[in-house]
Every structure is written in structure tokens, then in C-alpha cells.
Amino acid sequence: MALVNHSVSSGVQSGQAHRHQQRRPEVKKHQKPRNSEQQEQAQRRCEQHLSEPVAAAVEHRGQGPSRQQARGQDNERTPEHEASTTHPCLHASPKPQVEPSKPFSMNSSEVQPFHPTVVFDEPYWVHDFTRPSPEGWTAPHRFSVGRYDEHRPSMYTTALFGGERDHHVGLDLGGPAGTPIHAFAPGAVSCITVNDEDGSYGPTLITKHAVRLPITVGGPLAEAATEFWVLYGHLSWDSIAHWSPGDTFGAGEVLAAMGEEHENGGWPPHVHVQLSLHEPENGDLPGVVKAEDREAALALYPDPRLICGPLY
Numbered sequence: 001m002a003l004v005n006h007s008v009s010s011g012v013q014s015g016q017a018h019r020h021q022q023r024r025p026e027v028k029k030h031q032k033p034r035n036s037e038q039q040e041q042a043q044r045r046c047e048q049h050l051s052e053p054v055a056a057a058v059e060h061r062g063q064g065p066s067r068q069q070a071r072g073q074d075n076e077r078t079p080e081h082e083a084s085t086t087h088p089c090l091h092a093s094p095k096p097q098v099e100p101s102k103p104f105s106m107n108s109s110e111v112q113p114f115h116p117t118v119v120f121d122e123p124y125w126v127h128d129f130t131r132p133s134p135e136g137w138t139a140p141h142r143f144s145v146g147r148y149d150e151h152r153p154s155m156y157t158t159a160l161f162g163g164e165r166d167h168h169v170g171l172d173l174g175g176p177a178g179t180p181i182h183a184f185a186p187g188a189v190s191c192i193t194v195n196d197e198d199g200s201y202g203p204t205l206i207t208k209h210a211v212r213l214p215i216t217v218g219g220p221l222a223e224a225a226t227e228f229w230v231l232y233g234h235l236s237w238d239s240i241a242h243w244s245p246g247d248t249f250g251a252g253e254v255l256a257a258m259g260e261e262h263e264n265g266g267w268p269p270h271v272h273v274q275l276s277l278h279e280p281e282n283g284d285l286p287g288v289v290k291a292e293d294r295e296a297a298l299a300l301y302p303d304p305r306l307i308c309g310p311l312y
Contacts, residue, residue, distance in 0.1 A: 146172030171304035193283030201233030
């Protein structure tokens with residue numbers, strides 16, 4: 001069933017007409033790949049700025065369309081693009097704020113059914129964004145977690161959010177730019193795109209899966225598999241340009257890397273992870289909603305800790 005039939009609010013719908021003219025199409029397989037010179041330049045950038053696992057994954061698969069093509073600026077829009085329904089991207093992830101409590105570290109003895117999305121090989125911090133911090137938005141560790149289902153007042157200040165949307169319905173995993181993002185389980189690429197509005201996702205990757213999810217966070221797996229999609233936002237473009245819709249991958253494979261602030265929508269490096277029970281349209285999901293739309297949003301976008309594990 002299309003996502004448009006399950007919009008979380010009239011507030012979400014209100015921006016659709018304006019955003020329809022601005023939305024960038026998905027990257028399709030028919031789009032032309034970069035020429036050899038562009039490929040070599042992209043590879044050099046990967047080698048210089050991306051971690052070894054990410055650069056190795058990019059080199060293994062080769063290069064795909066350019067960031068400009070991902071935005072749809074190559075004027076190769078298809079009838080499918082023209083007819084598609086646009087959903088506003090209401091998300092941006094937190095500019096870090098320290099909660100004055102002890103740091104958290106992953107218990108290595110815990111048995112997790114899935115590969116970690118981000119490997120925290122040292123203690124990490126769990127933010128509390130429910131209140132502003134007069135001491136600034138920083139964390140005492142390199143890695144951090146921003147919570148799912150959290151009211152975040154005074155955080156979303158760009159025009160994208162309309163001054164009303166401040167309830168976060170994704171999970172934020174923070175780390176240094178270039179940190180690898182791994183596939184939690186086997187799946188396929190559904191879409192790569194660039195959501196380039198100020199405060200939005202920047203380079204974005206969406207994957208599709210059909211696996212048995214835990215019944216509750218950290219609980220036993222359900223008997224039947226669930227079909228769902230995962231959006232990864234605030235990425236490095238060079239780390240995802242080699243993907244094409246339909247590409248498959250295995251558990252633990254490097255999917256992408258965290259992007260720098262200048263390209264990831266204007267946020268400190270992190271990845272926004274969001275599950276959806278309905279296929280995202282045009283490479284976008286509302287990652288932040290109005291408070292009155294919370295219940296509907298949580299029903300459509302399950303807790304990402306089902307795949308990332310009980311991080312808090």
C-alpha cells in the first residue's frame with residue numbers, strides 16, 4: 001500500500017504541493033554512469049576521505065551515477081517520476097546535547113540477531129534532547145545515540161520543519177565522518193537519492209528487507225518474516241554513488257559512510273536510521289512529525305532498535 005494513503009498528519013500533507021516541485025527523483029538503473037575520469041576522481045576522494053572498509057566496498061562495486069544525477073538535474077525524468085506523489089522530508093537529526101549522566105557501553109556478551117549498523121568499539125553516549133543544554137551540544141565520546149520516539153523542542157529551526165514538527169521517529173547513531181554503516185541483514189537497494197533542503201537528509205540510501213524481526217526490542221524473533229524498508233540519511237555521497245536500485249548485499253556488508261556537515265543536510269556527522277512498513281516514495285520519509293501525529297507515525301515507523309539492538 002502506498003505511503004500516501006498512510007500519511008501521519010495534515011501537517012505532513014500540507015507541504016506536499018510545494019515540495020512536489022522540488023523533489024529529486026530516485027536514481028534509476030537507466031541513468032548514465034559517470035565517465036572514466038569522474039570514476040577515477042571519485043575513487044581518489046574515497047581513498048582520501050573514507051575509511052578503509054568503505055573505500056574497499058566502493059572500489060569493489062565500481063561507481064554509479066553522479067550526485068547531480070541523483071538530484072534529477074540531468075533532466076532524465078521518467079513518466080514514473082512525473083506521476084509519483086511527493087512526501088515532505090520533515091527530518092533532521094540532533095545537534096548533540098549532553099545529558100549529565102554516565103556514558104553507556106555495548107555489552108559484548110549480548111547475543112544480537114543482526115550485524116551492528118554502526119560498530120561501537122568503545123563507550124558511547126546516549127543523548128537526551130528533550131530539553132535544551134545551556135552548556136552547548138557536545139558529547140564526551142566519539143560515538144553517540146539519539147533516541148527514537150523523542151520530543152525535541154528548539155532543535156528543528158529550518159523552514160523545512162515549519163516551526164511545528166519536533167518529535168523524532170528515527171534513531172540517530174553518531175560518529176566521526178567516514179564511519180562505516182553496515183547492513184544489519186541481507187537485503188536489496190531500493191533507492192539512492194539526495195534530499196538537499198537545508199536541514200534534510202542529504203545523501204540518502206533506502207534498502208528493502210524481508211526478515212524475522214524481534215517481537216520487542218531485545219526480545220525473541222517473530223515466527224514470520226516482515227517486509228519493510230530502512231532509510232539511512234546524512235550520508236557521504238561518494239560512499240553510496242556506486243549503488244543501483246536492485247543491487248543485493250549480505251549481512252555486515254558496508255552500505256555507506258557518515259557524511260560531513262557540508263553535505264549531510266547541515267548536521268554533525270551521524271546516520272539517521274528509520275524503519276518503514278510501507279515503501280518510501282521519492283527517497284524520503286518524515287523523520288520528525290508534529291506531537292499530535294506521534295501515534296500514527298510510530299505505527300508506520302517501528303523502533304529501529306529492532307534491528308540495531310537495545311542501545312539504551
